[in-house]
Amino acid sequence: MRTLALTLVAVTIAAMTTGCAATRELAAMRQVAFSYDRISGAAIAGVSLSGINSYDDIRPADVARLGIAIALKDVPLDLTVHLAALNPKTNDVTARMTALDWSYLVDGGEVVSGRLTEPQAFPPGEPRDVPLVVTVNLVRFFGSDGRSLLETALVLAGQRTSTKKVTMRLTPYIETRGGTIRYPVPIDLDLSSAQPR
Numbered sequence: 001m002r003t004l005a006l007t008l009v010a011v012t013i014a015a016m017t018t019g020c021a022a023t024r025e026l027a028a029m030r031q032v033a034f035s036y037d038r039i040s041g042a043a044i045a046g047v048s049l050s051g052i053n054s055y056d057d058i059r060p061a062d063v064a065r066l067g068i069a070i071a072l073k074d075v076p077l078d079l080t081v082h083l084a085a086l087n088p089k090t091n092d093v094t095a096r097m098t099a100l101d102w103s104y105l106v107d108g109g110e111v112v113s114g115r116l117t118e119p120q121a122f123p124p125g126e127p128r129d130v131p132l133v134v135t136v137n138l139v140r141f142f143g144s145d146g147r148s149l150l151e152t153a154l155v156l157a158g159q160r161t162s163t164k165k166v167t168m169r170l171t172p173y174i175e176t177r178g179g180t181i182r183y184p185v186p187i188d189l190d191l192s193s194a195q196p197r
Contacts (some may be wrong), residue, residue, distance in 0.1 A: 042157035045069035089125035
């Protein structure tokens with residue numbers, strides 16, 4: 001009986017320790033502030049959007065390239081959304097994220113989602129860049145008019161203002177001694193109201 005009692009005490013203490021560690025690690029991660037930093041590498045159907053402000057700015061060869069992509073019903077918008085993650089100096093624990101689910105929403109509707117699988121560590125007081133590679137076939141959601149698709153691409157790339165609301169929804173995962181914990185509440189970042197740098 002004494003052996004059984006000691007075993008139960010040991011198991012209880014281990015469970016409490018694991019629970020406390022998991023709670024501490026989740027609390028550390030919850031202090032990390034995610035914000036929208038910038039978008040880089042934006043291109044539509046392989047045509048770079050750098051220096052493009054409207055449909056009239058693209059070259060005839062690129063207009064033809066866009067037209068072929070529309071005919072094939074494959075008009076990919078490729079871009080990288082850079083998030084800034086900051087674990088405050090006041091947090092004495094390095095927050096560790098094992099994965100990050102993300103969704104790219106336009107006016108509340110999901111157009112694409114993905115997962116960042118590379119583990120990330122956020123030491124206190126040290127800002128970290130978290131790049132998310134996004135690819136979406138625009139013709140599936142926004143029709144097949146070339147001018148309209150380019151204008152939409154510029155909006156989604158943060159290069160033009162619009163009435164469209166663009167949101168990045170994040171759900172981090174934290175590895176603890178008790179297993180992987182999913183962030184309890186998703187984080188929504190409004191990309192349309194932010195000022196990209």
